[in-house]
Amino acid sequence: MIWSKRNILSHSVTDKLVQWVLRFGAVIAALVMLLILFFLLRESWPAMFQLAPARFLLDASWHPLEASYNLMPMLSGTVLASIGALLLAIPLGLASALFIVFYASAHLATPYKRLIELLAGIPSVVFGFWGLTTLVPLITQWHPPGASLLAAILVLALMILPTITLTAFSALQAIPDEFLQNAAALGMSRWGMIYGVALPAAQTGIVAGIILAAGRALGETMAVLMVAGNVVQHPTTLFDPIRTLAANIALEMAYAMGDHRAVLFVTGLLLMLLVMLLAATAGWLRRNNQDWSSSA
Amino acid sequence: MNKWLLYRDSLVQWLIYLAVLAVSTVFVWILIDLVRGGVSHLSWDFLTESPRDAGRSGGIGSILISTLWILMVALIAALPLAWTTAVLLAEFVPAASRFGIAIRFSLQVLAGVPSIVFGLFGNAFFSIYLGMGFSILSGGLTLACMLLPILVSTAEAGLRAVPQSYRLSTAALGMSQTAALVHLLLPAAAPALAAGLLLGIGRAIAETAALIFTSGYVDRTPGSLLDSGRSLALHIYDLSMNVPGGDQPAYASALVLVALLLCINILAMKLSYDLQRRRIIL
Numbered sequence: 001m002i003w004s005k006r007n008i009l010s011h012s013v014t015d016k017l018v019q020w021v022l023r024f025g026a027v028i029a030a031l032v033m034l035l036i037l038f039f040l041l042r043e044s045w046p047a048m049f050q051l052a053p054a055r056f057l058l059d060a061s062w063h064p065l066e067a068s069y070n071l072m073p074m075l076s077g078t079v080l081a082s083i084g085a086l087l088l089a090i091p092l093g094l095a096s097a098l099f100i101v102f103y104a105s106a107h108l109a110t111p112y113k114r115l116i117e118l119l120a121g122i123p124s125v126v127f128g129f130w131g132l133t134t135l136v137p138l139i140t141q142w143h144p145p146g147a148s149l150l151a152a153i154l155v156l157a158l159m160i161l162p163t164i165t166l167t168a169f170s171a172l173q174a175i176p177d178e179f180l181q182n183a184a185a186l187g188m189s190r191w192g193m194i195y196g197v198a199l200p201a202a203q204t205g206i207v208a209g210i211i212l213a214a215g216r217a218l219g220e221t222m223a224v225l226m227v228a229g230n231v232v233q234h235p236t237t238l239f240d241p242i243r244t245l246a247a248n249i250a251l252e253m254a255y256a257m258g259d260h261r262a263v264l265f266v267t268g269l270l271l272m273l274l275v276m277l278l279a280a281t282a283g284w285l286r287r288n289n290q291d292w293s294s295s296a
Numbered sequence: 297m298n299k300w301l302l303y304r305d306s307l308v309q310w311l312i313y314l315a316v317l318a319v320s321t322v323f324v325w326i327l328i329d330l331v332r333g334g335v336s337h338l339s340w341d342f343l344t345e346s347p348r349d350a351g352r353s354g355g356i357g358s359i360l361i362s363t364l365w366i367l368m369v370a371l372i373a374a375l376p377l378a379w380t381t382a383v384l385l386a387e388f389v390p391a392a393s394r395f396g397i398a399i400r401f402s403l404q405v406l407a408g409v410p411s412i413v414f415g416l417f418g419n420a421f422f423s424i425y426l427g428m429g430f431s432i433l434s435g436g437l438t439l440a441c442m443l444l445p446i447l448v449s450t451a452e453a454g455l456r457a458v459p460q461s462y463r464l465s466t467a468a469l470g471m472s473q474t475a476a477l478v479h480l481l482l483p484a485a486a487p488a489l490a491a492g493l494l495l496g497i498g499r500a501i502a503e504t505a506a507l508i509f510t511s512g513y514v515d516r517t518p519g520s521l522l523d524s525g526r527s528l529a530l531h532i533y534d535l536s537m538n539v540p541g542g543d544q545p546a547y548a549s550a551l552v553l554v555a556l557l558l559c560i561n562i563l564a565m566k567l568s569y570d571l572q573r574r575r576i577i578l
Contacts, residue, residue, distance in 0.1 A: 012472035019388050025380030026399050029448065032441050033402040036409065036417045043420045096317035103312055112316065113567060119323055121561040123502030125529045126550050129536050130326050133333070133543065158322060189301045191308045212408070219410020221505040223534060246412045246505075253419070253509050268416040272409055279408035283401070 005075060005119075040269045047262035056266070062232045064252065064260040071267065072098070073234050077242035080235060081149060081224065082217035085156035090210060091162030101172045102194060114170070120162035128226030131155040136227055145240045147229035150238040155223045160213035167212065171205025172198060207284040215278040219271055221246040301339040314501075330554055333547030342548060347515050350539045351531065353521040356549055358517035362432065362525025365518060366511055369436025370443055374496070377440075378447030379489070385448070386455035387477065404423045406444035415441050418510035429493050430524040435511025442506055450495060454488020455481060487571045494564035498557050528553050 051069065059070035096116060100109045107202030131151055139228075175198055183193040199206070221244075227239020230251060245267045256264050345355030350479065381399065389396040418438030428434040458481050465477035482489075504527075512524030526534070532549045535542035 008528060014472045014475075018474045018477075019384070022380045026384045029377045029381040029444055030399045030402040032444060034405050035421065036406075036413070036441070039420045039425070040413070043416075092315050094318060095312045096319055096553035099307050103309065104316075112320070115320060115323055117565060118558060118561055119319075121498055121502070121557050122326070122554060123504070123529055123557065125325075125504045125533050126330070126554055129532055129546060130329060131479050132536055133547075134325075134329055143326050154558045161319065189305050191305045192301070198351065204405075215408050216410075219408075220414065221410065221412040226533070226537060246410055249412050249416065250505055250508060253416070265416060265420070268413045272413050275408045275410060276405050279404055280431050283404055 004272065032123050037272070040272060044262050044265035044269050047259055047266045051259065051263075056063050056263075062248075064256070064263065067259065069259075069263050071245070071263075073232050074243050074245050074248050074267075076234050076295040077149070077228070078218060078244040078246070081152040081156055081228070081244060082214060084149070084153035084238075085160055085217045086210065086214060086231060088153060088157035088214065089161045089164055093161045093213075094168055094206070096161070096165040097172055098194060100169055102190070102198070116162050119158070120166070124159060124220060124223040125226075127155050127159055128223035131223065133228035139239070142154055145229065145239070145241060147227055148239045149228065149235045149242045152224045152242060152244070153227040153238075155227050156217050156220060159220060163213040163216060164206075164209050167209025168202065168206045171202035171209070174205065175201045204285050204288070211278050211282040211285070215275040215282075216266035218278075219246055219275055220244075221250050223249055232268050303313045307371045313536050317448055327554070328515075330547065332542070334549075334551035337544045337548035338551060342545075343552070346517065347531075349528050350542070351515065351535050352539060352541055353545075356528065356531060356545075356552065358515060359526055359528050359531045362511070362518050363501060363527045364438045364479045365432045365521070365525060366439060366507070366527055367497065369402070369433060369521065370439035370500050371493075371496070373437055373440035374443045374447055375493070378444050379451050381444075382448045382451035382455060383477065383482075386452045387473070387481065403445045403448055406441070411442065411503060414438055414506040417441070418506060423510055427520065430510065430512030430514075431522045432511055432518055432525045435507045435527070436521075438506050438510045439500050439503060442503065443500060446499060447492055450492025451485070451489050454485040454492065454571075457488065487567045491564045491567040491571070494560050494567070497535075498560045498564070501527070501553070502529060502558060503527070504533055504573075508533075 047069075055069055056071045057070045061068055062070050062073065096112070104112060131154070132147075135151050135154055136146040139148060139151055161261060163205050178198055179201055183197045188196065225247035226246050228243065228247065230243045230247060231241040232243050232248075233240065235242050249264050249268055252260070255262055320536065342355040343360065344357045346358040347356065348354035381403075385391075385396055385399065415438065418434055418441075422428050422434035422437050423430060426434075428437075462480055462484065463476065466480055471479075506525050507530055511527060512529075513526055513530070514524040515526045515531070516523075518525040528549060532546050532553065535546035
């Protein structure tokens with residue numbers, strides 16, 4: 001009988017049974033992560049132990065069919081594109097969050113927040129397609145070849161902006177009203193209040209959001225693949241085409257065999273570990289965030 | 297307040313307005329571009345016919361069917377796991393217990409894993425190790441792994457938002473925890489579960505990178521779950537990158553995909569917004 005217990009002090013048998021079923025489901029859900037890690041390790045094993053890891057740094061170039069596996073140009077492309085996107089998306093994203101919380105009137109704040117949420121729902125392949133058909137031709141007119149680090153940065157910035165805005169928004173909203181009221185009572189100007197009180201109080205939440213956005217930028221595949229030109233090289237200017245690690249996997253998995261395939265799994269593993277590290281940092285920041293509700 | 301502070305304040309204000317204007321403009325620009333490029337190619341025939349000549353002519357009928365099948369497989373595999381996990385985390389296990397922390401951490405990591413890495417894993421595990429090959433089944437199961445974190449976190453948040461007094465009342469009436477869950481807590485959290493489900497569906501049909509090496513490229517109507525099937529997002533990628541002259545149908549497909557996603561996301565927002573309002577009245 002699931003309706004009621006025979007005695008409110010005893011545990012119902014159904015409850016125990018249900019709990020074990022639930023536990024079983026949860027353990028499977030948690031095992032998925034380990035399974036992914038295990039299979040990435042298994043597939044990249046040959047590359048990590050038969051090739052010397054130093055070859056990923058020191059080989060002459062990336063020519064996998066001639067067994068030459070230098071990952072550095074793609075790593076620099078990935079990192080540069082992510083940093084560029086962050087430099088662009090952080091000010092725009094923070095400004096958007098400040099607009100929603102402090103500057104906009106109520107009937108403007110909600111629609112703008114909805115717009116950002118909808119922007120977050122646009123698929124990466126559509127961003128890539130739009131970049132390919134609109135941004136790349138524009139950049140070509142300015143400075144050929146068009147498909148370049150700059151195009152990758154612009155598209156990535158658009159994609160990670162919602163993450164930054166929405167996390168900064170919730171961090172700013174969690175600040176207790178008294179903080180802002182006290183600041184206003186002290187006669188601080190609006191920007192003085194934001195810069196001196198609101199941003200420091202919301203700092204950890206904002207930084208956690210930026211870290212999450214960085215993780216997304218590092219791992220983004222399709223949009224970057226479609227606009228970045230995919231030439232394996234260290235870029236020297238914004239207009240040089242680049243290839244990122246994630247795009248490289250998508251481009252070469254189809255025909256990769258043997259060591260080549262294993263090296264692609266190594267890059268996948270590398271990306272996963274990088275993102276895990278970033279996620280753990282963001283989670284740690286969030287947990288150690290001051291809980292304003294209890295201290296205020 | 298001195299004059300310089302007033303100038304600085306209005307300068308910052310204008311900068312912020314400028315940023316907001318820029319972001320809104322780009323969003324509208326993307327939408328207008330898609331509509332302008334795709335609307336002329338869009339017709340009922342486009343939605344129902346199969347692609348011909350690598351997608352240059354014909355429609356996206358078979359692609360939509362494959363997308364739907366992949367989505368179904370993903371949801372059937374992910375929903376039971378995700379919702380049992382969410383119920384366990386919200387109702388049965390203390391948030392600070394080691395078991396709860398371990399599960400939550402692994403889901404957090406899963407949420408951050410790039411989709412191409414899911415693709416690699418799906419290819420190695422489902423396609424090759426389990427021998428499913430390039431098929432709807434292996435693509436759907438790969439997507440299921442990807443959807444787990446978002447489904448769990450939305451459902452758990454929905455359950456936690458049910459007022460504590462509900463649980464106390466059921467306990468006082470001598471109802472078992474299961475009965476409370478089935479008759480009170482889950483119905484009360486249903487809109488949140490539905491909103492999470494919609495977000496998950498949106499994520500799934502937006503996905504490309506995880507499907508290239510799992511569900512494959514074949515653009516025919518799939519005959520069984522073990523056939524390869526091309527999803528809509530992948531179709532857009534293929535048309536724009538590999539098919540010269542595929543821009544028109546690519547625009548139209550992108551328009552269909554974005555319109556679908558906007559509807560799904562707006563519905564999800566509406567559900568969670570109504571939920572918030574109802575809670576204020578309670």
